[in-house]
Amino acid sequence: MTDIPYKIYLSESDLPKYWYNVRADMKNKPAPLLNPQTHKPCTEEELSKIFCSELAKQELNETDRFIEIPTEVRDFYKMYRPAPLTRAYCLEKKLGTPAKIYYKFEGNNTSGSHKLNSAIAQAYYAKKQGLKGVTTETGAGQWGTAMAMACAYLDLDCIVYQVRCSYEQKPHRREVIRTYGARAIPSPSMETEVGRKINAEFPGCTGSLGCAISEAVETATKKPGYRYVLGSVLSQVLLHQTIIGLEAKAAMDKYGIKPDVIIGCAGGGSNLGGLISPFMGEKLRGEADYEFIAVEPASCPSLTRGIYAYDYCDTGCVCPLQKMYTLGSSFMPSANHSGGLRYHGMSSILSQLYDDGLMQARSVSQTDVFAAAELFCRAEGTLPAPESSHAIKVAIDEALKCKETGEAKTILFGLTGTGYFDMKAYAAFNDGTMSDYIPTDEEIQKSIAKIPQI
Ligand SMILES: *Cc1c(COP(=O)(O)O)cnc(C)c1O
Numbered sequence: 001m002t003d004i005p006y007k008i009y010l011s012e013s014d015l016p017k018y019w020y021n022v023r024a025d026m027k028n029k030p031a032p033l034l035n036p037q038t039h040k041p042c043t044e045e046e047l048s049k050i051f052c053s054e055l056a057k058q059e060l061n062e063t064d065r066f067i068e069i070p071t072e073v074r075d076f077y078k079m080y081r082p083a084p085l086t087r088a089y090c091l092e093k094k095l096g097t098p099a100k101i102y103y104k105f106e107g108n109n110t111s112g113s114h115k116l117n118s119a120i121a122q123a124y125y126a127k128k129q130g131l132k133g134v135t136t137e138t139g140a141g142q143w144g145t146a147m148a149m150a151c152a153y154l155d156l157d158c159i160v161y162q163v164r165c166s167y168e169q170k171p172h173r174r175e176v177i178r179t180y181g182a183r184a185i186p187s188p189s190m191e192t193e194v195g196r197k198i199n200a201e202f203p204g205c206t207g208s209l210g211c212a213i214s215e216a217v218e219t220a221t222k223k224p225g226y227r228y229v230l231g232s233v234l235s236q237v238l239l240h241q242t243i244i245g246l247e248a249k250a251a252m253d254k255y256g257i258k259p260d261v262i263i264g265c266a267g268g269g270s271n272l273g274g275l276i277s278p279f280m281g282e283k284l285r286g287e288a289d290y291e292f293i294a295v296e297p298a299s300c301p302s303l304t305r306g307i308y309a310y311d312y313c314d315t316g317c318v319c320p321l322q323k324m325y326t327l328g329s330s331f332m333p334s335a336n337h338s339g340g341l342r343y344h345g346m347s348s349i350l351s352q353l354y355d356d357g358l359m360q361a362r363s364v365s366q367t368d369v370f371a372a373a374e375l376f377c378r379a380e381g382t383l384p385a386p387e388s389s390h391a392i393k394v395a396i397d398e399a400l401k402c403k404e405t406g407e408a409k410t411i412l413f414g415l416t417g418t419g420y421f422d423m424k425a426y427a428a429f430n431d432g433t434m435s436d437y438i439p440t441d442e443e444i445q446k447s448i449a450k451i452p453q454i
Helices: 044-050 053-060 071-077 089-095 116-128 142-154 164-169 171-179 193-201 209-222 235-240 242-254 270-284 348-355 366-380 386-405 420-431 441-448
Strands: 018-020 066-068 085-087 100-105 133-138 157-163 183-187 226-228 261-265 291-297 307-312 321-326 360-364 410-415
Touching (some): 053 116, 089 386, 116 133, 116 142, 116 235, 133 142, 133 209, 142 157, 142 171, 157 164, 164 183, 171 183, 183 209, 193 209, 235 242, 242 410, 261 386, 291 386, 321 348, 360 386, 366 386
Parallel strands (some): 133 226, 157 183, 261 291
Antiparallel strands (some): 307 321
16 A cells, blocks of 8 residues: 555645746747737737736736735635645556556536636736626636636626537536526627628538637627636636646645656646646756646647647637647637537647647547546546546556556646536447547648738
8 A cells, every 4th residue: 555645635725825937937938929910919008908907917927937826816716726636546456557647636616627717817807907897708618607607706797608509509508607697698699790790601600719709809899898808728827727737736746746747638728738837847947857748639639730820819810819839710620529629729838838849749539538538437436527538538548558568657637627517428429429520631721721921
């Protein structure tokens, strides 16, 4: 037997007081955001028209290594954090692997994912600025729920453009959003100029994140007292999510555990970036070495099959341009792909780290992901979100490699959320009707060809 408990808990007083800004330690900084009209780097003033002022500052801050977590945000965190770090003894046994597997679970709140970590921070800065409310988009629904929760707590209005196929497939998600007092609108809607345009151009369109973002930004910039908030991709979101990695590292340090491989699923990159940041910081400063693996769906493979270029963050091209690994903002992931991780681009921080060879990426297909989810929930109890199960899949692959080589590597992965609202996808898997859609090179080329030349 070993001294490491199944769950490593930190106490409330161990809750980090600062977020860690990994950009401060990056030699090659992510390329600046560009104004979509002038193609010049966005100023704080420009960004403040879309985002809350404090968040615009955080977005541009490449120098401060630590940014203080406001007391009010820390107090909210205390309702569901520190999140436990679990040693997956049962999964290890089931796999018969010498590897030691740990996961950081972020699903222990009603929104069911890590997204609440940034939602409360963004709502706090909106409230502090005296705003009436915020607008946002949601894909699978977790971000909309998280933002609705945070706004309810701080008494802010919240308008959520929910990707239409998710709005229709997940009536329970939108009901949770409504219960917390926010309004979910299926996107593309007829309430915005860009929504009307997309509906006219693509009748019956089931929507995409890029399109919902455009609608939310348009509403935020037209409605006095409102700003736009985003659940991933941006550097400010990744910053807030470093609470995941900071806690994970503190818990591991408590027992002198050092991970060899750190794995996370990658949609827009916020949970992965948040999980790896403190470890990446050590790697960048030459203090330690780790292997980092981003896992993305084969149906939306921005890191493994996209290109590194300036691109629009949204379909309507109203957001700043970001240099990132992208499939092109016109890329529409197959509707048969369940769960999130459907965004065409990737965090500029992770894109730069990946381009510099500091992080690897793998893509996995949907049915393999659900097979891993099934194995995991039967061994460890927790029903994982489909998104999180991408990380599970690669963690299991790595553990099975150790079984072959006899290496007892320490693996850490991010278990970003629970899958209670994804039972339609689980049903398709259980019924054997789930399919794997992998875009062809021609399809990807078509959307990549539309990336602006900058
Ligand atoms: C949104 C979400 C993700 C992906 O978003 P990132 O910004 O890439 O972290 C992963 N897992 C869950 C459960 C999510 O809700």
